[in-house]
Every structure is written in C-alpha cells, then in structure tokens.
Amino acid sequence: xxxxxxxxxxxxxxxxxxQCGNPGDIDLQTNILKDSLNxxxxxxxxxxxxxxxxxxxRSFDWSDYMKGIEEMLNEENAPIQL
Amino acid sequence: MKPIEYxxxxxxxxxSQGFPPYKWSEFETxxxxxxxxxxxESRIALISSAxxxxxxxDPFDAWxxxxxxxxxISTDTPYDSLKLHHNYFDHRDAVKDxxxxxxxxxxxxxxxxxxxGSLAPIAITLGMGRLYKRTALQTETVPEIIDILQNxxxxxxxLVAA
Numbered sequence: 439x440x441x442x443x444x445x446x447x448x449x450x451x452x453x454x455x456x457q458c459g460n461p462g463d464i465d466l467q468t469n470i471l472k473d474s475l476n477x478x479x480x481x482x483x484x485x486x487x488x489x490x491x492x493x494x495x496r497s498f499d500w501s502d503y504m505k506g507i508e509e510m511l512n513e514e515n516a517p518i519q520l
Numbered sequence: 521m522k523p524i525e526y527x528x529x530x531x532x533x534x535x536s537q538g539f540p541p542y543k544w545s546e547f548e549t550x551x552x553x554x555x556x557x558x559x560x561e562s563r564i565a566l567i568s569s570a571x572x573x574x575x576x577x578d579p580f581d582a583w584x585x586x587x588x589x590x591x592x593i594s595t596d597t598p599y600d601s602l603k604l605h606h607n608y609f610d611h612r613d614a615v616k617d618x619x620x621x622x623x624x625x626x627x628x629x630x631x632x633x634x635x636x637g638s639l640a641p642i643a644i645t646l647g648m649g650r651l652y653k654r655t656a657l658q659t660e661t662v663p664e665i666i667d668i669l670q671n672x673x674x675x676x677x678x679l680v681a682a
Contacts, residue, residue, distance in 0.1 A: 451523050454682065455609040455620060461616040484549070484552035494521045499522070507607070
C-alpha cells in the first residue's frame, strides 16, 4: 500500500479477508470503520498510511496464509489453481 | 503478528512456479484533494475488491485472471442476496460475515447514527484476482466507475482492498 500511495489510507494488521475486522464482531468492525473514516478529515500528508492499533492477537505468517487457503479449498472441494 | 510481506512472498511463490516477476503498481506521488466537509455532511461510496456480487448478477470467477469487470450493488440490497467468490484469500470468515470485507451493514448503521451524511446508493465490487492489464484497468474500468461515483454525488470513496 505504501508503494501505491492512495491519498489517505489505513492499515489494519489482520490476515487478508479481515480488512474490516472479525466475523460477527460488530463493535470491532464499527470502530475500524470510524477510525478509518476519520483519516479522511484528519490526514495531512498525501500517501501516508495510518496504522490502526487493533491487534489480531495470535501469530499468523505467510505459511499460515497459504495453509488457510489450502484448508478452505479442501473443505469446499474447490480446484487448486493459486 | 508481524505484518506479512504479501508482495514479496507472492512474487517468490509465483517465480518458483516459473512465472515472470509480477509488476505491482508503484507511484512516486499521491494525488491529493483537500477535504473540507465534515463526515456528518459527506456522502461516502463503498468499493470492495473481495468478489462480492448479488445472486442475480453474473458471479465473479473465484480464480479470476485479468477480470476487469465490476458489479453495481444497491446499498439497500438485502444482505442475504449477496455472495462472495474469491479464492486468493481464505474467505471462510468473510463468507460467515461479508462485513469483514464489504462492510455494507456497518455503513448502513453509521448512516443511521449520523456518523456519515449518507451512504452512496450504489456500491462497486470487483473480483480481479491476478491482473496483468493495469493499463486497461486504468483507462477502461476506472473511468466507468468514476462516472458512477460522480453521478451519485459521492464526496469520498471507502475502498476495501481485499
């Protein structure tokens, strides 16, 4: 995102697929949206990415990302084509 | 968790399969329009690239390559009429609750609570997947989307890059 430089941006350090929070957690999702929306009126540096402070709370790395997709495809009997 | 270097890792992964290096978009500068309105008087348009569509629309290909299409979704569409096709991320949580990547219900609530002035009546969704036609995206797809955004008097766009 830092390379693309959208005018105003928020970064939430959650795994892909959770850009606006966890499923069913309405409070978290709402707060993430509010914090992100506030950047619209408070940002002053074009291209700056604001880090949101919410934490995923457990380890997650590239191998977990790949493993998650593999598990999902197995569960759904979907073809692997990544 | 430490931030995942998706760009670096995906490049390594695809090159190990014999693909040439993927050319990610990079920009030296960022366009900037001062925003003078308050959120409470602003109309916000929602865009998500998580492969969400209405059941009566042409579904996205979950393994899309060079898909330059987009869908228009009325923001009063019943939640149960929406689906998600996107296999480039683990979508199991997002399928349980589409608001994880397409926060339509949260935005409806923010509008009702007066946090934002209004939610633009049409949201835009894309599937995209692996995209090797950036020029076509910029010269064909994006102008069409901008037309829709301007026609509904959007003040700003909330883009969820999924």
